[in-house]
Amino acid sequence: MDHKNDVIIISGGSRGLGQTLVSTFLAQGYTVATFSRSATPFIEQCQARDPQREKFCWEAVDVIDLERVKQFALSVFRRYGRIDALVNNAGIGVDGLFTLMRSEDIHRGIAVNLESAIKLTQTCLKCMLEQQRGAIVNITSVNGLRGHSGVSVYSATKAALDGMTRSLAREVGPKGIRINSVAPGYFDSEMTSDFTDGQKTQIARRTPLQRLGKSEEIASVVRFLVSPEASFVTGQIIAVDGGYSC
Amino acid sequence: MQELKQTIYATLRTIIEDLELGVSEIHDEDTFVEDLGLKSLDLARMVAMLELKLGVDPFAELVSITSIRTVGDLHAAYAQCFTSPAGGTDSSSGQPAAPAAKTDSRANQQDLNKGLRRGI
Numbered sequence: 211m212d213h214k215n216d217v218i219i220i221s222g223g224s225r226g227l228g229q230t231l232v233s234t235f236l237a238q239g240y241t242v243a244t245f246s247r248s249a250t251p252f253i254e255q256c257q258a259r260d261p262q263r264e265k266f267c268w269e270a271v272d273v274i275d276l277e278r279v280k281q282f283a284l285s286v287f288r289r290y291g292r293i294d295a296l297v298n299n300a301g302i303g304v305d306g307l308f309t310l311m312r313s314e315d316i317h318r319g320i321a322v323n324l325e326s327a328i329k330l331t332q333t334c335l336k337c338m339l340e341q342q343r344g345a346i347v348n349i350t351s352v353n354g355l356r357g358h359s360g361v362s363v364y365s366a367t368k369a370a371l372d373g374m375t376r377s378l379a380r381e382v383g384p385k386g387i388r389i390n391s392v393a394p395g396y397f398d399s400e401m402t403s404d405f406t407d408g409q410k411t412q413i414a415r416r417t418p419l420q421r422l423g424k425s426e427e428i429a430s431v432v433r434f435l436v437s438p439e440a441s442f443v444t445g446q447i448i449a450v451d452g453g454y455s456c
Numbered sequence: 457m458q459e460l461k462q463t464i465y466a467t468l469r470t471i472i473e474d475l476e477l478g479v480s481e482i483h484d485e486d487t488f489v490e491d492l493g494l495k496s497l498d499l500a501r502m503v504a505m506l507e508l509k510l511g512v513d514p515f516a517e518l519v520s521i522t523s524i525r526t527v528g529d530l531h532a533a534y535a536q537c538f539t540s541p542a543g544g545t546d547s548s549s550g551q552p553a554a555p556a557a558k559t560d561s562r563a564n565q566q567d568l569n570k571g572l573r574r575g576i
Contacts, residue, residue: 287508336504342474384497 222300379445395451418453
């Protein structure tokens with residue numbers, strides 16, 4: 211499939227799943243625009259390969275600065291003349307016993323995981339409405355689908371994004387714009403890096419496929435949902451969790 | 457101001473042609489729903505297209521969508537952005553310029569729904 215003219219924005223593309231998403235879509239021929247608070251060696255490599263920003267651009271943007279998030283999306287539209295797809299990937303883990311959580315941590319979790327995704331979606335949708343086509347994927351979590359102790363606020367932000375996915379799919383479907391969620395289960399990432407071997411073994415035991423996932427397995431579903439192969443799929447929450455939530 | 461009017465009319469023509477509504481002429485007094493046959497999402501598309509062209513969205517802060525029934529109303533809303541010392545939401549500075557009559561998006565949606573019933 212030729213995607214040489216397609217432009218995709220991926221929030222939080224400097225590391226983890228975001229890095230895998232950026233690599234996946236660049237390999238598919240997309241023009242990829244991403245942002246994060248600071249550059250990583252991965253970002254610097256991508257920039258070195260494309261100093262003219264023909265197929266890759268990155269900017270330093272703190273995702274909680276909503277005006278900067280909006281301006282980033284508009285600058286991508288001005289530079290490349292279109293925005294075909296958006297992946298709301300940026301997010302942070304918010305964990306701890308609910309009654310002991312600090313207000314500051316709760317507010318930051320909501321700002322990063324939810325508010326910034328809403329702002330970025332709103333801005334990109336304006337471009338997609340003009341084009342009358344587009345695809346959006348929200349990276350949510352199985353925590354938004356099932357209850358798990360210690361992640362109430364995180365679950366709330368992810369379930370809220372799933373709600374946005376469903377409602378927005380109905381709202382903008384008539385204009386040819388699709389929106390879906392990918393809800394990863396436990397996979398090798400920063401969020402699971404501090405899990406003990408015992409915790410990982412326990413997760414694997416509770417997972418029908420008997421292991422944690424890989425970021426590439428999440429990215430391949432996102433790639434499918436963005437592509438024309440998923441042209442009749444919208445408003446869906448796709449769990450990619452080895453069967454953990456089934 | 458004539459240039460602004462031309463931009464609004466050209467954008468509206470694009471939308472009408474895309475929808476194949478069969479409207480040959482557009483007038484300031486035409487209502488969006490009854491005369492031109494647009495739906496709320498078409499109006500949202502037009503506001504998005506105009507924001508991308510003009511860099512302003514009067515409905516983000518400055519003007520309530522309920523006040524917009526006709527093409528002339530829409531032109532006046534955008535004209536207000538460029539004549540008001542406060543302006544609209546400027547995409548380059550990003551600063552909301554004037555106190556909002558209604559800044560809550562739910563309120564705006566309710567306004568739009570009410571407006572639709574009234575024939576926006």
